[in-house]
Amino acid sequence: MDAFLAYILPLVVLPLSLYLVFRKRGSDDSKVPPGSKGWPMLGENMEFALQGPQKFVKDRMSKYSPEVFRTSLLGEKMAIFCGAQGNKFLFTNDNKLLTSWWPQSMKKALLFPEFVGSNLKEVSALKRSFHHDILKPEALKKYIPVMDALAREHLDADWTPNGVVKVFPLSKTYTFALACKLFLSITDPDHIKRLADPFALVTNGMFSVPIDLPGTAYNRAIKGGKMVRDELMKIITKRRKEIIANNETEGRDLLSCMLLVKDEDGQFLSEMEISNNIIGLLVASFETTSSAVTAVMNYLAELPHIYNGVLKEQMEIAKSKGPDELLTWEDIEKMKYSWNVARESLRLTPPAQGAFRETTTDFTYAGFTVPKGWKTFWTVHTTHKNPKFFPNPEKFDPSRFEGSGPAPYTFVPFGGGPRMCPGKEYARLEVLVFMHNVVRRFKLEKAIPSEKIIFYASPTPEHGLPVRLQPHEK
Template sequence: MSNFIPYIIPLLLLPLFLYFISFLRRKSSGNLPPGSNGYPIIGENMAFVLSGPQKFIKDRMEKYSPEAFQTSLLGETMAIFCGPQGNKFLFMNDNKLFTSWWPKSLKKALLSPAYSDRDLKELTAVRHTFHHEILKPEALKQYIPVMDALAREHLDQFWKPNSVVKVFPLAKRYTFDLVCRLFLSLVDQNEIKRLSDPFSLVVGGIFSLPLDLPGMAYNSAVKGGKMVREELMRIIRERRKEMMEKKEMEGRDLLSKMLLVRYENGEYLSEVEISNNIIGLLVASFETTSSAVTAVINYLAELPHIYEEVFKEQMNIAKSKGPDEHLTWEDIEKMKYSWNMVRESLRLMPPAQGAFSEAITEFTYAGFTIPRGWKAFWNVHSSHKNPKYFPEPEKFDPSRFEGRGPPPYSFVPFGGGPRMCPGKEYARLEVLVFMHNVVKRFKLEKTIPSEKIVFQNSPTPVHGLPVHLYPHEK
């Protein structure tokens, strides 16, 4: 018995020690935001999925606080910041109080396990340089005729032969083909398919329950991610070889530009780093932009008076051009009503729900203490449908965006502050160009007038948004 005494004493003291630690933590954590962490391990994930982000957030703002509340999602204790003030606070304090954070499950599915240990800050700086390079106004101007030509091709091939089309899958196809053409110079459909098939597995499962077990959507996402990376690595190596043979020193697209970029010490980016960056860009742009196109077509097909206004504006532009002449930047600038219509669609059906970050220090917000290491989430839901900022919030009314528009930080489909979506202008062009081509050729009507919209990665019409097409020219 005496042999056990040295072990028994620490065991008896352990609960006391744990209590003391938790007391100290509570003391240092002050007044935490109100809320619930749900059940052990699963937290409030089920409630979030079952009620959808919009209702989940609205219910808790009413129950706990309209400013911030705590919850447990994705295995993390999290403060959800609400309303324009919450949005502004997170946007303005990026890199001061917060740093960006992504769930581990997402990184596992998307990024190569051989991801370099290179200082993340250095890599982020280089990534921002690409984003600036490929998304700057001069580059965007050159994308417009390509977007226009591809929209015409797609409408001829996939829309025109049918009297009914499913918009969401076709919008995804257009968005993916476009990104492949513009950023990787891929036009061959077989080559695109080798990327798009596994990529759809990725987007179908990255935000599902992160159980990497056979038969689970997350497991397919992990497998799909591996296949996308392998295919990208093949494309990158081939291009590197081609560039070396031709001594190509000008970046003709995103891929060539990435292959030419160097760190300050003169080293080129590794192929793994390039592949990770391209995947990041594909994920950020694909569902979001496809969902935005789908939302716009949804409202055009549902609201004839809105369609008429858009049609008038777009036909004035179409009539000012020859039939084979492509859209230009100047034409886009004339699409004022149409852009307000797109913004109203983004308000009511925001493709991105918000973004995560991690508190790098303890701080106070609205009287609540947010401990260091907690995750934070700003979101579109606490302001986009709030009657305080958008009277009659369920009404579709593009005129809200006329004049000074909505109050600052209340309309945030692209986020704000230093991390605001760098693809905002690209998305604007893609949606407007596609919309121009659709209304120029067809009048639309939903085949399922009250088709349910569910929140998966983005708002998703459960039947893919089937619409009747009525061509203007028979």
């Protein structure tokens, strides 16, 4: 409740201060998408927070338009695009009619003050092709044994000694430790904690109302962001000195690769630019992946027949290996059913709710005009829960992903188009490795069968998803 109040309190007791983050409003064109501006200065932030993204969007699709509707969120005029056609339009027009956009709260929490006013293309100093190169399957193959070894260590330390564990906080511990190891070669628990604690403040508050007053989630996010950047700058500066001193020409991890690469002008990246990109990758690899892991564990604990199918597949893989032999790419490729289970989990409980863009020109969609400068948002729920694309949509059914799978632009947990999440394959490997290790050791039972899911940056179990562990007989 305290965390919830940190988001909502500013909306209730400080509405006038939101005027500072709003743009001047002119008269609306009658051809813009139908919808509501919400309350003066407040917009529809309150409704979005109280209803959650799924109900908020569903209600307005029914009331205004199933294709696109307007709202006011985060101090911005916003068009919400719906359905597969809406997804297709936004994905295929990225860099044509639209460009990247982050809420001000997110930019101030994550970036150095010098970059907050910059275009996001300037902030992302590394070309996306580089991100794809370091996160594509060929490059990630060498990470699989590392993921497996760390998952075993994590379960030994934090799961096996306990009869009941809270999956959500523990999954965050694992995913952040893995990111620190793979991206920065940091393995010391105290050093990881110096990054993890303030980073949690950032992720908990980066989508909150941007009011920088004590006690607000936004205030804590800004403080946490500065602590993370300060710590990263120490790490980056030290590593650059090591690379120069040792005359290194190959990257030992992601950080070294960034220090060795040159931008489009042939210049090495600055420490600040590298920090911006590392933080972006940490957000992507930490918040969403830990949410995905938690959702999968929730369904495995809730649905015995699904768990048994995953267990059968994973035990066959385990029997083909020595007791201490780590997983390989070939093992991951055998996890067909397990990945279908993970994908169905991503459909029902997607870790990211969608993504923002900003229009760079006026354009027409579904007979409505979306003006230049408006923000857009696509949301996973308009297709993931649509019976037209997924019959009986609330049923957990991994067979939906057999054969050719869902229709294009309907299953979009990682987005689509040129800005599809470059960490998609990283997330797949991490989730499957974790599933393999958990089901091999334990049968899971939910301690709170009817636990509610609350929406912050990602769907969050109200009590952290406590599960009872039943170790397999040896």
